[in-house]
Amino acid sequence: MPKDHGIGASTKRREDVRFLTGRGRYTDDINLPGQAHACFVRSQVAHGRLNGVNTDAAAGMPGVIRVFTAGDFERVGGLPCGWQVTDRFGAVMQEPGHPVLATGKVRHVGDPIALVVAETYDQARDAAEAVVVDIEELEPVLDMKAALAEGAPKVHDELTSNLCYDWGFVEENREAVNKAFETAHHVTTLDLVNQRLVPNAMEPRVAIGDYDFATDDSTLYTTSQNPHVIRLLMGAFVLGIPEHKLRVVAPDVGGGFGSKIFHYAEEAAVTFAARHLRRPVKWTCTRSESFVTDAQGRDHVTRIELALDAEGHFQAIRTETYANMGAYLSTFAPSIPTWLHGTLMAGNYRTPLIYVNVKAVFTNTVPVDAYRGAGRPEATFQLERVIDKAAREMGMDPVELRRKNFITQFPYATPVAVEYDTGDYNATMDKLLEIADVAGFEARLAESKARGKLRGLGVNCYIEACGIAPSHLVGQLGARAGLYESATVRVNATGGLVVMTGSHSHGQGHETSFAQVVADMIGIPDNMVEIVHGDTANTPMGMGTYGSRSLAVGGSAMVKATNKIIAKARKIAAHLMEASPEDIELKDGRFTVAGTDKSVAWGDVTLAAYVPHNYPLDEIEPGLEETAFYDPNNFTYPAGAYACEVEVDPETGKVTVERFAAADDFGNIVNPMIVDGQVHGGIAQGIGQALLETTTYDEYGQLLSGSYMDYAMPRASDVPFYAVDHSCQTPCTHNPLGVKGCGEAGAIGSPPAVVNAVVDALQRAGHSHITHIDMPLTPSRVWAAMQG
Amino acid sequence: MTRVTMTVNGKAVSGEVEGRTLLSQFLREGLGLTGTHIGCDTSQCGACVVHVNGQDVKSCTTFALECEGAEVRTIEGMANPDGSLSTIQQAFQDHHGLQCGFCTPGMVMTASALLAKNPTPSEAEIRHYLEGNICRCTGYHNIVKAILAASGQDVSHLGHGDAVAAE
Ligand code: FES
Ligand code: FES
Numbered sequence: 007m008p009k010d011h012g013i014g015a016s017t018k019r020r021e022d023v024r025f026l027t028g029r030g031r032y033t034d035d036i037n038l039p040g041q042a043h044a045c046f047v048r049s050q051v052a053h054g055r056l057n058g059v060n061t062d063a064a065a066g067m068p069g070v071i072r073v074f075t076a077g078d079f080e081r082v083g084g085l086p087c088g089w090q091v092t093d094r095f096g097a098v099m100q101e102p103g104h105p106v107l108a109t110g111k112v113r114h115v116g117d118p119i120a121l122v123v124a125e126t127y128d129q130a131r132d133a134a135e136a137v138v139v140d141i142e143e144l145e146p147v148l149d150m151k152a153a154l155a156e157g158a159p160k161v162h163d164e165l166t167s168n169l170c171y172d173w174g175f176v177e178e179n180r181e182a183v184n185k186a187f188e189t190a191h192h193v194t195t196l197d198l199v200n201q202r203l204v205p206n207a208m209e210p211r212v213a214i215g216d217y218d219f220a221t222d223d224s225t226l227y228t229t230s231q232n233p234h235v236i237r238l239l240m241g242a243f244v245l246g247i248p249e250h251k252l253r254v255v256a257p258d259v260g261g262g263f264g265s266k267i268f269h270y271a272e273e274a275a276v277t278f279a280a281r282h283l284r285r286p287v288k289w290t291c292t293r294s295e296s297f298v299t300d301a302q303g304r305d306h307v308t309r310i311e312l313a314l315d316a317e318g319h320f321q322a323i324r325t326e327t328y329a330n331m332g333a334y335l336s337t338f339a340p341s342i343p344t345w346l347h348g349t350l351m352a353g354n355y356r357t358p359l360i361y362v363n364v365k366a367v368f369t370n371t372v373p374v375d376a377y378r379g380a381g382r383p384e385a386t387f388q389l390e391r392v393i394d395k396a397a398r399e400m401g402m403d404p405v406e407l408r409r410k411n412f413i414t415q416f417p418y419a420t421p422v423a424v425e426y427d428t429g430d431y432n433a434t435m436d437k438l439l440e441i442a443d444v445a446g447f448e449a450r451l452a453e454s455k456a457r458g459k460l461r462g463l464g465v466n467c468y469i470e471a472c473g474i475a476p477s478h479l480v481g482q483l484g485a486r487a488g489l490y491e492s493a494t495v496r497v498n499a500t501g502g503l504v505v506m507t508g509s510h511s512h513g514q515g516h517e518t519s520f521a522q523v524v525a526d527m528i529g530i531p532d533n534m535v536e537i538v539h540g541d542t543a544n545t546p547m548g549m550g551t552y553g554s555r556s557l558a559v560g561g562s563a564m565v566k567a568t569n570k571i572i573a574k575a576r577k578i579a580a581h582l583m584e585a586s587p588e589d590i591e592l593k594d595g596r597f598t599v600a601g602t603d604k605s606v607a608w609g610d611v612t613l614a615a616y617v618p619h620n621y622p623l624d625e626i627e628p629g630l631e632e633t634a635f636y637d638p639n640n641f642t643y644p645a646g647a648y649a650c651e652v653e654v655d656p657e658t659g660k661v662t663v664e665r666f667a668a669a670d671d672f673g674n675i676v677n678p679m680i681v682d683g684q685v686h687g688g689i690a691q692g693i694g695q696a697l698l699e700t701t702t703y704d705e706y707g708q709l710l711s712g713s714y715m716d717y718a719m720p721r722a723s724d725v726p727f728y729a730v731d732h733s734c735q736t737p738c739t740h741n742p743l744g745v746k747g748c749g750e751a752g753a754i755g756s757p758p759a760v761v762n763a764v765v766d767a768l769q770r771a772g773h774s775h776i777t778h779i780d781m782p783l784t785p786s787r788v789w790a791a792m793q794g
Numbered sequence: 795m796t797r798v799t800m801t802v803n804g805k806a807v808s809g810e811v812e813g814r815t816l817l818s819q820f821l822r823e824g825l826g827l828t829g830t831h832i833g834c835d836t837s838q839c840g841a842c843v844v845h846v847n848g849q850d851v852k853s854c855t856t857f858a859l860e861c862e863g864a865e866v867r868t869i870e871g872m873a874n875p876d877g878s879l880s881t882i883q884q885a886f887q888d889h890h891g892l893q894c895g896f897c898t899p900g901m902v903m904t905a906s907a908l909l910a911k912n913p914t915p916s917e918a919e920i921r922h923y924l925e926g927n928i929c930r931c932t933g934y935h936n937i938v939k940a941i942l943a944a945s946g947q948d949v950s951h952l953g954h955g956d957a958v959a960a961e
Contacts (some may be wrong), residue, residue, distance in 0.1 A: 010958045017958055022887040025895025026879060026902065028829015028869035035828035128814075208833045208841060208930050209894040260831070260896025261930050295833035513894030513931045683890045683936055683952055690933030714838035714928065722924035722934040727917075727952055752933070 012526030019518040030258045033212035038286035041720045045130035047110035047120040052146035052370040052707020058486045060138040069129030073119040076107040086243040089341040090484040094174030102162035104334040106271045113333035146707035150328040161368040171367035175348040183361035186322035190313035194396035199780045200699035202305035205377045209260020210291040213273045215280030227709025230256040231266045233548020241267040259512035263378035265300045268754045270336035297712040303377020306332035310388040316549035320357040331637045332373035336523040339375045346381030349514045352420035354391045354431045354467045355411040364695035378753040382470040390466035390758035426643045428736035435647045442649035442667035460654040462767025468755040470745035471641035473558030490637035493564035497630035499616035501609035505511035506538045508548010509560030519677045529594040554747030565742045566634035567657040581622045646670035654767045659789030667729040673737040673746035688752015696719035696760035801918045805869030820858035829869035838926030843900040850907035851940035867900035882944045891930035
């Protein structure tokens with residue numbers, strides 16, 4: 007029987023009613039009294055010396071209040087980078103400055119140069135066009151390998167080169183890995199590109215700065231996944247506003263996928279402008295602007311080599327990756343191709359020796375940072391592609407080759423510094439083969455053939471590290487932040503609860519699923535629990551939502567705080583029933599003295615806490631409110647197996663995804679319906695990467711794919727229904743809920759499945775020379791491969 | 795500035811607009827109906843879809859002045875008269891057809907326009923009709939499922955038919 011409430015129930019989302027009736031409150035829906043509007047003047051060239059900005063004409067235009075230029079921000083700090091990577095020689099990465107408005111040079115198309123504030127947005131935009139910018143164009147650096155060549159133009163003149171870092175992991179293994187390759191029975195090599203993607207949350211970014219000069223309080227309303235992080239970074243590092251004088255509100259947020267983690271220049275600029283002008287300043291990003299300002303994702307160029315013995319056992323993996331940082335270091339950019347990528351290179355397999363080399367490179371392009379999966383899709387893609395290629399080269403079945411190398415004993419310490427606590431990769435593979443109906447593939451293949459179509463099947467596995475993270479560990483790895491999470495549970499006198507979480511929900515449905523957890527722990531209806539998030543003024547300091555961490559880390563903090571509440575409530579109940587707290591049981595919202603029929607209701611106890619007439623005041627305080635911080639002692643390791651079936655049109659090269667199946671192990675599940683939805687969305691993004699999406703710059707550094715007319719977003723007709731299953735559950739061993747996280751799995755597991763399937767279709771059709779096609783597998787690329 | 799008058803969600807409204815004022819701007823800024831969303835500037839995403847004289851249109855690509863005298867319906871006007879969710883809205887909730895909710899108003903308006911024209915669309919017809927609506931969150935599975943369900947078709951084979959109302 008499926009559960010009908012609490013943990014494990016597919017409870018309908020309470021947030022939906024406001025979203026379905028137009029009553030959501032997104033940042034752009036907020037308009038403050040006296041609000042002025044901002045428009046940024048942005049660089050139209052990728053690289054140039056900024057010789058002057060003339061604002062005279064703009065300043066005199068109708069409605070213009072003020073035009074800010076870089077000089078106004080002289081006493082303001084630059085945007086900080088939150089992670090410092092140490093290179094393989096022991097030196098810290100090269101870290102350029104990142105001014106709020108471009109200073110001295112412009113470094114990518116979209117780099118902000120000036121900020122026009124006017125009475126209306128149209129007036130601000132008109133005036134922005136009248137700002138005259140004197141830029142001496144410089145040769146842009148776009149290709150990563152060219153950027154590292156001797157004598158290449160430098161993105162940042164103050165750095166010694168365009169190399170941010172050259173990272174080796176694990177550096178001590180380098181020689182041993184090289185040796186293993188010299189003696190290997192078989193080596194499979196694959197060169198590939200994991201193309202640059204634009205995250206494209208459907209809600210464009212918005213920032214509204216507000217300032218109350220009577221109290222000296224600043225407020226920023228922003229489309230963020232982590233308001234506390236923005237408050238800390240902007241307050242402490244950029245504007246010098248102490249946290250108690252700065253409030254950051256991230257109300258309903260229309261998707262993030264990573265791109266709304268980071269602290270952006272516009273947030274600091276409008277907060278700064280509001281303080282100067284003593285009135286609210288609002289900026290709403292246009293979609294075209296978001297294409298050249300939101301941090302982008304992926305952009306790796308990789309060679310991966312896999313060494314195998316004669317039976318197909320993996321002996322060693324060696325990779326070399328060039329990772330594009332773009333023009334500046336976005337907030338967490340340095341960590342993505344390193345710690346979130348190298349540590350996953352073992353995948354689901356026993357490989358004794360692994361060496362990962364990553365060269366991070368500055369180019370005159372939009373900064374690159376975390377996008378759904380962040381480093382893990384890049385690791386999974388190369389590994390699962392090279393395994394497929396190896397299977398083909400060695401004449402082995404790709405599923406059997408994977409099974410032969412699966413990790414089956416847990417805990418398992420990989421050679422890349424992480425320890426998987428639990429998993430059952432054969433179970434998810436078995437489940438996958440069942441729900442994908444792999445047994446029926448041959449019949450479907452014959453049917454496709456009869457229609458003149460090619461058909462292929464691709465299968466792969468994935469593992470990810472979620473629930474970032476143990477603070478002590480990430481601190482050693484270069485994080486300049488802790489990565490715990492927090493919750494305050496406030497019980498009201500009549501028994502209802504308000505949970506204030508440091509996590510943020512921007513589509514994940516925390517208001518529903520978090521309430522299910524707390525209600526279940528106490529045994530009361532879900533609707534007695536309210537979840538509050540997104541405002542630094544009424545939530546405890548938390549690190550926010552990304553890396554599939556909300557339930558694993560934020561949920562654990564909430565469980566901890568709720569357990570404190572229950573412990574105290576039990577004492578109150580014991581007092582009310584003149585029993586000892588150890589004898590008190592809590593079930594279905596009632597406290598009972600074990601072995602008796604004596605009981606008090608949850609509401610009686612909460613009332614006693616706030617009306618402490620008959621109350622042990624000498625032992626415990628009145629009231630019922632607790633805060634907890636939870637810092638995990640390991641990552642969580644969701645894993646699974648994915649299968650894709652495609653049809654390829656031999657005439658045009660067009661690929662159609664006919665079937666897609668995902669078998670995931672997320673540990674315990676709180677709301678299966680929400681989990682399914684997370685996987686669906688991830689799969690569509692993965693199919694988008696595999697077949698449609700790419701970010702293209704021309705030779706001058708102009709973004710050619712800068713709108714939805716040019717950037718191919720997956721649409722309803724590009725994807726099929728998906729078969730998803732998460733009944734294989736090996737609960738996480740180190741968090742109280744046993745949960746692992748599900749937000750990114752779909753985006754991590756699906757791109758290799760699609761590409762494996764297309765290569766399989768082409769191979770079956772006799773194109774034996776095709777072992778790889780770089781994503782996106784557009785008709786033209788597939789067609790060209792077939793001709794070769 | 796020119797005066798424009800129209801009926802929005804059954805109420806007569808009017809306001810001063812510029813020639814360049816878009817219907818989406820008039821709804822959001824002029825009338826405070828912020829349920830209509832702006833997700834792009836090239837008329838591609840469909841977050842802004844409303845009904846004008848019963849036809850689904852992109853309000854970001856329609857001038858307010860073009861709607862002089864028109865009957866406009868927005869997401870705010872979609873619920874039943876008693877305030878409960880209409881069939882299509884309820885189907886989106888029952889089948890988890892939304893996550894962040896940003897594309898949702900446009901999806902609901904587009905879906906209801908489809909169902910008005912074609913009361914029992916096939917999966918392929920639904921996917922085709924949603925061509926102008928982009929969702930980055932749901933992967934479309936549950937949106938298509940919700941529309942099938944709203945049209946009375948069986949969706950039990952598409953996973954999680956067992957969503958439950960909160961207590
Ligand atoms: S805002 Fe109208 S189509 Fe995107
Ligand atoms: S629900 Fe977020 S874009 Fe569709």
